[in-house]
Amino acid sequence: xxxxxxxxxxxxxxxxxxxxxxxxxxxxxxxxxxxxxxxxxxxxxxxxxxxxxxxxxxxxxxxxxxxxxxxxxxxxxxxxxxxxxxxxxxxxxxxxxxxxxxxxxxxxxxxxxxxxxxxxxxxxxxxxxxxxxxxxxxxxxxxxxxxxxxxxxxxxxxxxxxxxxxxxxxxxxxxxxxxxxxxxxxxxxxxxxxxxxxxxxxxxxxxxxxxxxxxxxxxxxxxxxxxxxxxxxxxxxxxxxxxxxxxxxxxxxxxxxxxxxxxxxxxxxxxxxxxxxxxxxxxxxxxxxxxxxxxxxxxxxxxxxxxxxxxxxxxxxxxxxxxxxxxxxxxxxxxxxxxxxxxxxxxxxxxxxxxxxxxxxxxxxxxxxxxxxxxxxxxxxxxxxxxxxxxxxxxxxxxxxxxxxxxxxxxxxxxxxxxxxxxxxxxxx
Numbered sequence: 001x002x003x004x005x006x007x008x009x010x011x012x013x014x015x016x017x018x019x020x021x022x023x024x025x026x027x028x029x030x031x032x033x034x035x036x037x038x039x040x041x042x043x044x045x046x047x048x049x050x051x052x053x054x055x056x057x058x059x060x061x062x063x064x065x066x067x068x069x070x071x072x073x074x075x076x077x078x079x080x081x082x083x084x085x086x087x088x089x090x091x092x093x094x095x096x097x098x099x100x101x102x103x104x105x106x107x108x109x110x111x112x113x114x115x116x117x118x119x120x121x122x123x124x125x126x127x128x129x130x131x132x133x134x135x136x137x138x139x140x141x142x143x144x145x146x147x148x149x150x151x152x153x154x155x156x157x158x159x160x161x162x163x164x165x166x167x168x169x170x171x172x173x174x175x176x177x178x179x180x181x182x183x184x185x186x187x188x189x190x191x192x193x194x195x196x197x198x199x200x201x202x203x204x205x206x207x208x209x210x211x212x213x214x215x216x217x218x219x220x221x222x223x224x225x226x227x228x229x230x231x232x233x234x235x236x237x238x239x240x241x242x243x244x245x246x247x248x249x250x251x252x253x254x255x256x257x258x259x260x261x262x263x264x265x266x267x268x269x270x271x272x273x274x275x276x277x278x279x280x281x282x283x284x285x286x287x288x289x290x291x292x293x294x295x296x297x298x299x300x301x302x303x304x305x306x307x308x309x310x311x312x313x314x315x316x317x318x319x320x321x322x323x324x325x326x327x328x329x330x331x332x333x334x335x336x337x338x339x340x341x342x343x344x345x346x347x348x349x350x351x352x353x354x355x356x357x358x359x360x361x362x363x364x365x366x367x368x369x370x371x372x373x374x375x376x377x378x379x380x381x382x383x384x385x386x387x388x389x390x391x392x393x394x395x396x397x398x399x400x401x402x403x404x405x406x407x408x409x410x411x412x413x414x415x416x417x418x419x420x421x422x423x424x425x426x427x428x429x
Contacts, residue, residue, distance in 0.1 A: 002030045005039035009057060010047020012225060013101075013192050014078060016143035018045045020132045021077065021104055027133045028108070036064050041073050041111070045104075046080035048162055050327040054080050061092045073097070073114055077104040079162040082121045083330065089117065101163055102148070105131040123149075123164035129173065134180055140376060140409055141390075142186035146174050146209060147193040152228060154255075155266045155333040156295065156326065159194050166195060171204040178213050187409050188221040188376060189213055196224045197231040207235045214245045220410055221376065221392070223247045226293075229254070229269045232277045241284035247392045248285055252277065253293035257312030258305035261298050265334070271312065278316060289364070289393050290316055294323035296353055297346030299337035301326075306349050313356055319364040319393060321357045325350050358420050365395060365418035372428055373397075375413045389413055389425070397423040 004025050008018035021043060022032055036042050042064055046057045057080045064074055075081075075097035076088060082100035089095055097110045100121035105128040110118040129145075149164040150157070178189055191209060193199060199206045206224065213222055222245045229252060239246055254274055256262050262269070281288050294309060313321075325346040328335035368391075375389035375397055387407060389397040397413055407427070417424035 002041070003033045003039050004030045004041040004043065005033055005036040006043040006045060007036075007060070008045040009053060010049065010079070012143055012190065013145060013148075013194070014045055014047055016145055016192060017078060017101065017104060019135070019139070019143070020128075021045065021107065023135050024105070024107070024132055027136065036074075037067050038069070039072055040069070042068060043074070043107075044076045044078075044080075046076050046078035048079035048083045048158055048329070050324060051329065052327065054083065058091060061095070065092060065094050073110060075099070075110070075118075077101070077107070079158070082162040083158065085121050086119060089119070102128055104128065125164075125167055126169055129169060134177075135184060138181040138184040138186040140186060140378070141188045141190060142178075142181035143190050143192050144174060144177050144181065145169065145192045146196060146199045146206070150194040151198075152195065153266060155264065155337075156298065156329065158329040158332055161331040163194055166198060168199050168201040171201050171208065174209060175212060178209075178219070179216065182216050182218040186219065188223070189219055191222075191224040193224075194226070195228050195231065197227045197233075197236055205233070205235065207233075207239050210236075210239050210243055210246055214243045219245065221245060221247055223249065225251050227252050229267075229274050229277060234280075237277070237280050237284060240281055240288060247394075248288040249291070249393045250281065250288065251291045251293070254312060255293060255295050256298065256301070256305065257309035258301070259308075261301050261305050261309075264300055264337075265295075265298060274312075275315070289319045291320040291394075292316070292318045292322075294321060294353060295326050296323065296349040297326045297341040297343075299326070299334055299341065300339040301341055301349075306353075310353065310356065313353065313360070317360050317364075318357060320361055320395075323350060323353050323357060362418075362420040364393075365420065365423055368395070368415045368423060369418055370415065372412050372414045374410055375425075377407055377409050377411060391423065395423050396421070397425045399425050399427060402427060 006018055008014050047053045073096040075095050077099040078101050081098045088098045097118040102124045103120040103122055106120050147168040149166045150159050151166040153160050197206050213219055373391045375391050378388040381388055387399045387401050412428040413425040414428045415423050415425045
């Protein structure tokens, strides 16, 4: 029996890539296991957005090299592979393959020639979507990429280098994947893209994909990530008002509340535009909630700049956010900027921002106590004593496993308790 192990780092696009790789191997007779020591094939599916993530990958590769079976093949796919290229073989000479995020469908080549070294980090466009076999069984939450790459070229971001320039998939190809997912078990569709709301193929836009997907009876929930503020067009905003299947939750990254920092980041939108988008969303969908992404300690960020970031967080009251210290990345303009911020200041600012964001998240979670939400069941927890559900706001809700029969995939849950990171609830009859 041929056994493989795959570990995925990073974003939901990487989760999708990992699912497709696993499916491809299973279709070809491989069995997935959760222990790299016993695997015949070991794959690290990687993210390069932050320096820490890249270092984590190479540390893991070193441990795997020392503990794997002698004849096991191992390597990396994804953004770190694209970033490192041939240098990956210099750092870990025992690697068998290094495949970029648009060339992991080439993996069978190394399986056919295990004594060779395989390097392919080409930005091949949409080829992988045509080459990979369809999912045999789709997960309840199916990630459907609709575009790859990004044209915005933020000065801190390595994505245009690792994923390439923006390219949208044909509308019919996307909808084929949506219908297949719905036919093979998906209840929720999450549209993916580095600039997902910038999707544009011929005359089709993201709003058209949402509208057509909402007409599929088997699909019960729809969402998309990750959005760019200037691409939040009025037709897309209106979707939140007239498509009930579109969840009342949006991740809208702002990165900084300072117009000076945004300019240096090459994110050319005003704070007025950003707030106007949120006001429109809340007017058309009063129950909508917003999450965001923040970078603190960007080169040249002053105390005043950081305070403006705190102000936007106070104004919007994000219910969930991802905040990070600025991390210089190769192939980016910001890495060459001279006025880098000392790490101790970045740590202090991040602690302050995280503290406030955590308070807001806890406050929102506690406000849900006594309310009832239709939640998607994700299955049992590790103990087997509880079931894990996901609310329309992407909160995890823990429910004691009932003694009666099979639980439907979508269930009304009454929230009974909350903390910063999760909710507790009970199934409502």
